[in-house]
Amino acid sequence: MTATAAPPRAAVRPPRTSVVRTELRRGAGPWAGAAVAVTLLVTMYAKAPAWQGRWTDATDMLHAATGLLAGPLTLAAGCWQGGREWRRGTPELLRSVPRGRLRRTLLAVAPSALWPTAGLFLAATVCLLATWPYVGGGRPYLELVAADAVALAALGTLGHLVGLLVRWRLTAPLLAVVGYIGLAIGSYTVSPARWLSPAAEHASPWEEPVWWFAPTSAVWTGGIALAALLAYAARPARLRLLALLPLAAAVAAAVPVLRLPADGPWRPDPEAxxxxxxxxxxxxxxxxxxxxxxxxxxxxxxxxxxxxxxxxxxxxxxxxxxxxxxxxxxxxxxxxxxxxxxxxxxxxxxxxxxxxxxxxxxxxxxxxxxxxxxxxxxxxxxxxxxxxxxxxxxxxxxxxxxxxxxxxxxxxxxxxxxxxxxxxxxxxxxxxxxxxxx
The missing domain is CATH 1.10.390 (Neutral Protease; domain 2)
Structure with missing residues (x-):
């Protein structure tokens, strides 16, 4: 009998790694997320007696720390990450792969936008767990934490785009200083426009935000960042008109905030x-x-x-x-x-x-x-x-x-x-x- 040849074994393909996962592991993104988490946790720990007894105090102080400290840090980290793309010649390399400019930019921006958000969620989880054993009532305003996460992602995106456009190594620290001054000034004005700032501070534990404030804030900050991203990366040029859609949404979200009364979006909480x-x-x-x-x-x-x-x-x-x-x-x-x-x-x-x-x-x-x-x-x-x-x-x-x-x-x-x-x-x-x- 003639032995039949065994069928050839199928080639074993290496596991396919997600492109987004690969992008997230590159550059300063993980370090930016860690820096945001450490900055917030150290700041909150130093003032623990002032907030570790009420949900409202914990979320209010976390919101202020996120805007005034993590915001400029995220801007600088995103700018550094964007400048890193140019310093390593990544844009020229990416032009050789079959991806559109918008998709390439989205992948490159992902670490700048997502890692600081992850750092915020980690810090918020630790702070809320540390508050939980000592509270007597009420609830944490998780919708404000989500709006802060959108604001951080927007700041990381804007910082990344600045880093792509301005090829100067000192742009990142300068942007952090400018961002801190802008956020601080915006949060301490007396007009209703202060509530458009991600760092606007609220200090009364007996009040709760109106239901529409958090989603409106997310649309405001996210719309600006998305409009800038589309204006930079959309190709062909006529598609850049799509940037007007998120920009219009951001402007529409700002209108009800600018029409708020003197006490802002906060109302007395009868239960509290x-x-x-x-x-x-x-x-x-x-x-x-x-x-x-x-x-x-x-x-x-x-x-x-x-x-x-x-x-x-x-x-x-x-x-x-x-x-x-x-x-x-x-x-x-x-x-x-x-x-x-x-x-x-x-x-x-x-x-x-x-x-x-x-x-x-x-x-x-x-x-x-x-x-x-x-x-x-x-x-x-x-x-x-x-x-x-x-x-x-x-x-x-x-x-x-x-x-x-x-x-x-x-x-x-x-x-x-x-x-x-x-x-x-x-x-x-x-x-x-x-x-x-x-």
């Missing part, structure tokens, strides 16, 4: 401003966003409330957050100045501040005049120190006269102390002669 109270007397109430702080605040004010309970002239309740005090109410100190990660850092200092707020709205110091004004001020200092001693390393020691009144108060019995505090609370402290002496 809802009061949550304890069951003490006087009651302690905070906004729903800060409900995790309520136990600490209640414990801090417990010694003061014990002395105020049932006395005439004592407040009905303490109110904090965005809700102003009503009749019989006293405003709480700003607990976010002395809190971090859902806890009060210095309860004794907060108690001392609460006593100052208890007596702060009685009358202006300029109105307290007369021969006994100094004595009234000394008594007020003694009463405040008796109710909540100033922690060490804060304030200055009381004077000799105030110390004598303080010693007298401390030497009284509990019943005598309550009797005096009742007389002090009901006295007209704007009239020094009516302020009772301990």
């Amino acid at each position: 401003t809802r009061l949550v109270c304890d069951d003490g007397t006087p009651k302690v109430c905070v906004n729903a966003l800060d409900r995790t702080l309520l136990p600490d605040i209640s414990r801090s004010l417990a010694p003061l409330n014990e002395r105020l309970r049932g006395l005439p002239g004592a407040p009905v309740r303490w109110v904090g957050g965005s809700s102003g005090p009503g009749a019989g109410e006293v405003e709480l100190p700003d607990h976010m100045m002395d809190s971090a990660r859902g806890r009060l850092r210095n309860p004794d200092l907060y108690l001392n501040s609460a006593v100052q707020w208890l007596f702060s709205d009685i009358c202006a110091s300029a109105d307290v005049t007369g021969p006994r004004a100094e004595r009234a001020a000394e008594i007020h200092l003694a009463v405040s120190e008796w109710l909540a001693p100033t922690p060490e390393d804060y304030g200055v020691p009381v004077g000799p006269a105030a110390q004598r009144h303080l010693d007298t108060l401390r030497a009284k019995s509990t019943t005598a102390q309550r009797d005096y505090l009742a007389r002090y609370l009901t006295a007209d402290r704007c009239r020094p002669e009516e302020v009772p002496v301990p």
Whole structure:
């Protein structure tokens, strides 16, 4: 028998690598993404006590850091990447492959646009995960993070195009400086045009953006970048007219932003401003966003409330957050100045501040005049120190006269102390002669 020849084995083809994946691995793109992530994370970490307790504070600060710091960095990185194409002769090499100019430019721009966006998403994920254990309510504004990602991609694209057009090695750092100045000036103007800037800062945790603001911002920044890209890369020349479409979309998106009122695209959030109270007397109430702080605040004010309970002239309740005090109410100190990660850092200092707020709205110091004004001020200092001693390393020691009144108060019995505090609370402290002496 004649042996039949075995059929030839099919040639094993190497796995086909995505062209986009190859482009993303080249140049400074990965380094730009890492630089954006590190810049944002270091900035946010340095200010963690200011945002790591509320979703709104976290997303607001991340938005400002992205615009003012990551924005210029992305511009410079994109410009460097675009200049790198010329320095290595990549455009001439790409003309030899069967790809259109627009497709070649899109592939070349991809690292400049996508890597900084990836860095932002990484930083945002870390910050939001770090905030999650400590928040009391509300939600993170993920739509604003998405709009910031579009803005970073747009800045990377514009920077890349500048690098292709301007063949000067110092263009990238100069563009970063110009970009920072432009973004900073645009974000601090008083006109509604400030909200067109990707770095516009918002600082109120009791407000939420209108639903259309984030997508409109994305169309504004993305439309400008896409129009510039088409104007540069579209071939033949008549196709460059297509750049008018995204440009028109960007202009249309800017119109409602420019017509915003003075407070911008932010509106009160009813859920965030809802009061949550304890069951003490006087009651302690905070906004729903800060409900995790309520136990600490209640414990801090417990010694003061014990002395105020049932006395005439004592407040009905303490109110904090965005809700102003009503009749019989006293405003709480700003607990976010002395809190971090859902806890009060210095309860004794907060108690001392609460006593100052208890007596702060009685009358202006300029109105307290007369021969006994100094004595009234000394008594007020003694009463405040008796109710909540100033922690060490804060304030200055009381004077000799105030110390004598303080010693007298401390030497009284509990019943005598309550009797005096009742007389002090009901006295007209704007009239020094009516302020009772301990």
